[in-house]
Amino acid sequence: MSPTLRLPERIGVIEASDDEGDVVYAASLPDGPIVVLRDSALTIWQEAVMPTGDLGIVERVAALYGVSVVEVREAVDACVADLLAQGVLEVASPG
Amino acid sequence: MVTTEETTVPTHVRLSLAHAAVQTLADDHGIDLLHVKGLALDPTLVWEGRTSSDVDVLVRPAHVRPLLQLLGAHGWKVITSFEAGSAFEHSTTLWHDQWEHLDLHRTFPGIDRDPSRAFDLLWRERGEARIAGVACAVPSVPAQALVLLLHAARAAGDARARRDVEHVWDAATPERRTEIARLVEELGAKVAFSVILGELESHRSEPEYALWKVWSTGGTRIDEWRARVKAAPTLGRKARVALRSVLVNVEHLELVRHRPVTRTEIVVEFFARPVRGMREELQRRRPDRGTQR
Numbered sequence: 001m002s003p004t005l006r007l008p009e010r011i012g013v014i015e016a017s018d019d020e021g022d023v024v025y026a027a028s029l030p031d032g033p034i035v036v037l038r039d040s041a042l043t044i045w046q047e048a049v050m051p052t053g054d055l056g057i058v059e060r061v062a063a064l065y066g067v068s069v070v071e072v073r074e075a076v077d078a079c080v081a082d083l084l085a086q087g088v089l090e091v092a093s094p095g
Numbered sequence: 096m097v098t099t100e101e102t103t104v105p106t107h108v109r110l111s112l113a114h115a116a117v118q119t120l121a122d123d124h125g126i127d128l129l130h131v132k133g134l135a136l137d138p139t140l141v142w143e144g145r146t147s148s149d150v151d152v153l154v155r156p157a158h159v160r161p162l163l164q165l166l167g168a169h170g171w172k173v174i175t176s177f178e179a180g181s182a183f184e185h186s187t188t189l190w191h192d193q194w195e196h197l198d199l200h201r202t203f204p205g206i207d208r209d210p211s212r213a214f215d216l217l218w219r220e221r222g223e224a225r226i227a228g229v230a231c232a233v234p235s236v237p238a239q240a241l242v243l244l245l246h247a248a249r250a251a252g253d254a255r256a257r258r259d260v261e262h263v264w265d266a267a268t269p270e271r272r273t274e275i276a277r278l279v280e281e282l283g284a285k286v287a288f289s290v291i292l293g294e295l296e297s298h299r300s301e302p303e304y305a306l307w308k309v310w311s312t313g314g315t316r317i318d319e320w321r322a323r324v325k326a327a328p329t330l331g332r333k334a335r336v337a338l339r340s341v342l343v344n345v346e347h348l349e350l351v352r353h354r355p356v357t358r359t360e361i362v363v364e365f366f367a368r369p370v371r372g373m374r375e376e377l378q379r380r381r382p383d384r385g386t387q388r
Contacts, residue, residue: 012115012227014108025108029119029229030169032193034112036103 002056005048005080006092028087035086040065044079048089106148106195110134113150113194115229120169126162127155129217130231131200132243135224137236140243142262145255149196151186153234153242155218156210159201163187171197205245205287207303213282237274240267241284244275248290249310264291302326 007013014025024037024045037045040061047060055063058076062069083089114130121128133147154162163173166189175188186200202210220235233239240263247256267275279288286298290311298304305322308314314322 010119012112012119012229014111014227016105016108025104025112027112027116027193027227029112030116030123032112032116034104034109034193 002058004092005057005084005089007049008087008090011088026088033086035083035088037088040075041079041083044076045083045089048080048083107134107146109193109195110147110150111227113191113197114231115227116169116191116194117150117152117166117197118226118229118231120165121162124161124165126158126165127214127218128152128158128162128232129214129221130224130226130233131203131239132246134226135231135233135239136243137222137224137233137239139236140240140263142258145258149188149198150194151198151200153200153203153214153217155214156201159199162199166197166199177201203242203245204249205284205307207283207286208281216281237271238278240264240271241275241278241282241288244291245284245287248287248307252313260291302328 008028010029012027012029016023016025020038022038022042024042025034026037026045027034043064044057044061047057047064051057051060053060053063057080058069058073061076062072065072080089084091111134114133114135117128118130120126129152130150131153132151133149135151167173169191170193171189171191173187174190177184177187185202185204186198189197189199191197202213206213208216217234217238218232220238221232222235224231224233234242243259243263247253247259250256264272264275279285286295286301286303286307289295289298290307295304295307295311298307303326306319306326309318309322
């Protein structure tokens with residue numbers, strides 16, 4: 001079972017949109033870095049902090065993109081690991 | 096796609112996150128500070144198209160030293176000290192690779208009340224602005240307006256400052272003007288504020304008159320140093336200001352040259368600086384040159 005993820009308490013978030021579409025700038029405070037989230041990374045981050053269902057994050061992302069879990073698991077896991085490392089996501093419970 | 100590329104982050108985003116970063120540090124360590132100007136301004140005080148280039152905070156004077164230590168431990172570097180910053184020695188500028196510039200104020204030029212008492216007053220009436228999702232302490236809206244106007248008072252001929260005055264004072268409601276006037280009294284900001292009202296000449300007898308005259312209408316470096324000596328409250332301070340007028344500001348020199356300066360460069364600047372001041376003075380006195388800098 002996947003761990004439960006959540007938005008860290010010490011974070012700054014700015015939602016915007018530009019020529020390339022929706023973008024979120026997030027930073028772990030007080031040291032950063034500033035993380036720029038677009039496209040699939042934005043979807044994964046949003047699903048992690050505001051889950052739209054009870055399934056695991058990989059399953060939810062697969063459903064959103066209409067692909068199989070097998071196809072996206074590696075990419076989603078890598079993205080989540082990256083977001084955790086940058087401090088813009090944290091583990092709420094070990095799952 | 097997750098990126099941490101600096102070039103993809105717009106300035107207003109970086110500045111917003113800088114406000115949030117400084118507030119987080121303050122919250123963690125019981126530091127009292129108020130976010131002033133820039134992105135912390137109440138929307139009613141901002142005219143369309145107004146942009147910001149740095150983050151300004153006013154810090155409780157007793158908390159300045161601990162905050163500077165904290166900032167240093169979190170990657171901020173002092174690039175201009177209080178002494179080197181301005182005639183008023185009111186702020187220090189710091190740089191962070193993520194957040195860029197921060198102006199840390201221990202007082203605000205034009206406010207003559209004791210800095211701790213002035214801060215108490217502003218802190219007592221403070222409000223809150225959410226910046227990048229973080230609750231940041233800000234002065235009351237009339238106090239924000241006053242800070243903006245006092246800043247404009249020392250920006251001779253600056254178009255942006257003029258627009259601030261038009262928007263914040265000329266177009267203000269009578270109620271807002273009354274609130275600002277009350278703060279002018281309570282914070283001892285009469286001389287500086289008289290620049291906004293066009294009444295500076297009625298304060299000719301005040302020691303700080305000459306300094307505000309130079310700041311609000313322009314003048315040479317020599318004019319400014321003379322005014323700084325005159326405005327210094329004690330003989331000791333006058334002597335200190337006079338001495339500094341002939342010394343080279345090494346920090347400033349390094350800042351404009353973007354690198355450490357050598358001893359030779361400091362010596363060269365020691366002689367060049369008074370010559371520049373003299374040239375400006377001569378330029379001003381030329382009969383064919385009607386206006387001052």
